[in-house]
Amino acid sequence: MDRGFNLITAGSIVAIIGLFGAIAATYVPQLATNRLDQRGILWFFSAMTAIGYFGLLVDSGWRLVFWVALSLFGQAATFPLSLILVVLRSKSATETQSLSTMMQAIGYLIAATGPLLMGVLFHLTGEWVLGLAMMLGIVGLQAIAAAGAGRPGGVSG
Numbered sequence: 364m365d366r367g368f369n370l371i372t373a374g375s376i377v378a379i380i381g382l383f384g385a386i387a388a389t390y391v392p393q394l395a396t397n398r399l400d401q402r403g404i405l406w407f408f409s410a411m412t413a414i415g416y417f418g419l420l421v422d423s424g425w426r427l428v429f430w431v432a433l434s435l436f437g438q439a440a441t442f443p444l445s446l447i448l449v450v451l452r453s454k455s456a457t458e459t460q461s462l463s464t465m466m467q468a469i470g471y472l473i474a475a476t477g478p479l480l481m482g483v484l485f486h487l488t489g490e491w492v493l494g495l496a497m498m499l500g501i502v503g504l505q506a507i508a509a510a511g512a513g514r515p516g517g518v519s520g
Contacts, residue, residue: 367424380432384439391440392447401451402513405444409506412437413499420495441505445470445512454517462518473501 368376391408395401415434422430449466453459481494 368427376428376431377435380428380435381439383432384435387436387440388443392443395444395447396451399515400513401444401448402509405441405509405513406506408437408440408444409502409509410437412441413502413506416495416499416502420492420499448512452512452516452518458518477501 391404395404398404412434415430415432415437418430418433419427445466449459449463453462477498480497481491484493484497485491
């Protein structure tokens with residue numbers, strides 16, 4: 364809304380893009396399970412998300428729809444990938460439970476504080492630049508984590 368879209372248009376755009384994201388969330392994990400090494404697919408969708416955020420930082424007008432679509436599609440793909448990696452990297456039920464607990468605790472903590480921090484940054488500055496820069500940093504950390512999480516092999520070796 365901040366960039367010239369009214370509430371109904373902005374909400375409709377996000378809803379429609381969300382439907383495409385649901386398709387990504389359904390099919391991308393199947394792509395990952397057919398590979399021994401998931402780093403490439405993780406980096407691809409991390410890059411897609413980062414490019415979308417960068418576009419939101421520097422562009423305006425109706426092209427923002429494309430940048431929102433790119434970032435949301437990347438997010439919609441990487442979230443289920445993170446969940447399937449727990450199963451792919453674990454060799455036992457106990458290992459799956461431990462890895463899942465750790466990953467979800469950290470992941471949901473980041474997910475829960477992100478929107479609050481975005482809101483605080485917007486409130487303090489009156490613009491989305493710092494919040495989007497923060498998101499780019501988080502995606503960068505995600506890509507670094509993908510180097511270890513997506514490599515062939517299990518958690519213990």
